[in-house]
Amino acid sequence: MSAEAPHTETVETGASSVVRRGWPQAIRGALLAALCVAALGQVVAFLALLAGGLADASAGQAARYGWALFYAFHHVGLAFRSPDLRLPADAEHVLAWPGGYAVNAVVAFALLSGTAVAAWMLTRAGRSVGEAVGGPELRRGIHGAKVAVPYALLSWITSWGLSVRLRLPDASPLSVHPSHLASFFWPLVIGAAFGALGGIRSAGEGLWTSPWIWETEAWPRRWHGAVRGGLWMLGLGLSLSLVGLGILAIVDADRTASLVDAAFHPGVGTGFAVVLLGLLALPNAATWTLVPAMGGCLEVGGGAGTSLPPYCFLSYGSFFGHRLPDTFNSAWGYPELGPSPRGFLLFLLVPAIAVLTGGVLAAGRAQVRGHMEGALVGAMAGAVFAVALTALLILALVTARFHGPLSYVATGYFRYGPYPPYGLELGLAWGAVGGAIGGILRAVGTRRSRPVHRAVMPS
Numbered sequence: 001m002s003a004e005a006p007h008t009e010t011v012e013t014g015a016s017s018v019v020r021r022g023w024p025q026a027i028r029g030a031l032l033a034a035l036c037v038a039a040l041g042q043v044v045a046f047l048a049l050l051a052g053g054l055a056d057a058s059a060g061q062a063a064r065y066g067w068a069l070f071y072a073f074h075h076v077g078l079a080f081r082s083p084d085l086r087l088p089a090d091a092e093h094v095l096a097w098p099g100g101y102a103v104n105a106v107v108a109f110a111l112l113s114g115t116a117v118a119a120w121m122l123t124r125a126g127r128s129v130g131e132a133v134g135g136p137e138l139r140r141g142i143h144g145a146k147v148a149v150p151y152a153l154l155s156w157i158t159s160w161g162l163s164v165r166l167r168l169p170d171a172s173p174l175s176v177h178p179s180h181l182a183s184f185f186w187p188l189v190i191g192a193a194f195g196a197l198g199g200i201r202s203a204g205e206g207l208w209t210s211p212w213i214w215e216t217e218a219w220p221r222r223w224h225g226a227v228r229g230g231l232w233m234l235g236l237g238l239s240l241s242l243v244g245l246g247i248l249a250i251v252d253a254d255r256t257a258s259l260v261d262a263a264f265h266p267g268v269g270t271g272f273a274v275v276l277l278g279l280l281a282l283p284n285a286a287t288w289t290l291v292p293a294m295g296g297c298l299e300v301g302g303g304a305g306t307s308l309p310p311y312c313f314l315s316y317g318s319f320f321g322h323r324l325p326d327t328f329n330s331a332w333g334y335p336e337l338g339p340s341p342r343g344f345l346l347f348l349l350v351p352a353i354a355v356l357t358g359g360v361l362a363a364g365r366a367q368v369r370g371h372m373e374g375a376l377v378g379a380m381a382g383a384v385f386a387v388a389l390t391a392l393l394i395l396a397l398v399t400a401r402f403h404g405p406l407s408y409v410a411t412g413y414f415r416y417g418p419y420p421p422y423g424l425e426l427g428l429a430w431g432a433v434g435g436a437i438g439g440i441l442r443a444v445g446t447r448r449s450r451p452v453h454r455a456v457m458p459s
Contacts, residue, residue, distance in 0.1 A: 030149075
């Protein structure tokens with residue numbers, strides 16, 4: 001009986017330390033992360049103000065716009081009201097939103113450049129917490145995730161004080177405020193994910209060598225290579241997608257010029273503001289390009305389980321620049337579309353290069369010892385790529401949910417962008433096959449580069 005008491009006390013002390021330790025570092029890290037992300041929004045807003053892109057808005061209004069960007073960096077829904085829906089350049093018709101109705105809606109999206117800054121700062125915060133508390137790798141991750149709590153609370157509390165009256169050119173007045181529930185949920189999820197990642201990374205290479213996690217040396221070596229290769233697949237795929245978009249903008253100079261003219265038509269300041277927002281959305285553009293390049297679709301659709309079929313406006317078989325004459329899609333009111341130009345097939349090189357390179361790098365990092373292991377590690381890297389891509393697609397997805405009269409004449413829910421479940425399927429297919437091929441190529445190259453030692457018979 002007496003021998004069991006110290007053991008019970010040790011367990012209770014360990015559990016208590018997980019709950020109690022690390023909070024001062026977590027609070028400091030969360031505050032610093034929130035300030036840096038908010039500062040990015042303020043810089044963008046005041047640059048737009050100085051350029052004249054916010055019309056006659058005051059400095060206080062510009063500050064509110066900048067704080068609204070903080071929520072746009074976290075996929076927090078922005079609730080807006082309008083007595084008579086009307087958007088610039090008749091955008092409500094392009095979005096399939098019937099104009100002329102009183103609107104009470106929530107639009108959610110993430111400007112992923114800002115999301116990347118938030119992820120970086122939260123990872124640093126989680127790492128500082130992990131370094132302060134020490135301990136095994138997974139315990140460091142739990143402590144690192146604590147930054148999510150003060151980060152989400154700060155986001156939620158300040159959301160109650162933010163309300164913006166938005167006046168866009170040739171548009172009805174809009175009253176905008178962040179969704180209070182989402183202002184807590186999304187920062188909490190993002191903070192927990194990247195805070196935990198930072199906490200685990202504070203252990204350095206210990207994650208891949210810890211006997212507490214791994215029983216053999218083979219699987220940590222393989223997973224280390226797979227994680228590295230999968231992230232390279234995603235990063236290279238996004239980078240090549242942006243390069244492809246840049247080349248397309250040069251080749252189709254007329255369409256590019258028309259887009260620039262439309263942005264700057266209301267004024268130079270407005271055009272400058274559009275350019276700033278475009279820079280914040282560059283990762284979104286890359287994500288929305290990568291999925292069609294893999295054979296997927298950029299689409300508009302309704303909610304899950306709706307009878308309204310999605311409308312694909314960018315894929316190899318459906319291109320918004322190729323409208324079929326005298327056709328009409330009764331579900332969405334758009335014309336039917338024909339296939340994309342043959343030159344667009346060159347975009348197949350984007351995922352092909354990305355997954356092959358990722359497979360090669362994964363196998364190299366894992367130091368594979370044969371063809372089968374090379375294929376296995378490459379396919380594992382493809383699984384990492386698919387999961388990371390799906391998470392990015394969820395953040396990049398634009399959703400709009402309507403309440404009131406507008407929902408009576410429409411579905412009440414719209415989504416824009418690649419559908420994340422389809423992105424997961426495509427990511428698994430491309431990543432597993434391409435990664436396995438890349439892993440085999442690396443294994444073959446490694447085997448050929450090894451010196452051959454020939455036995456010498458004694459004379």
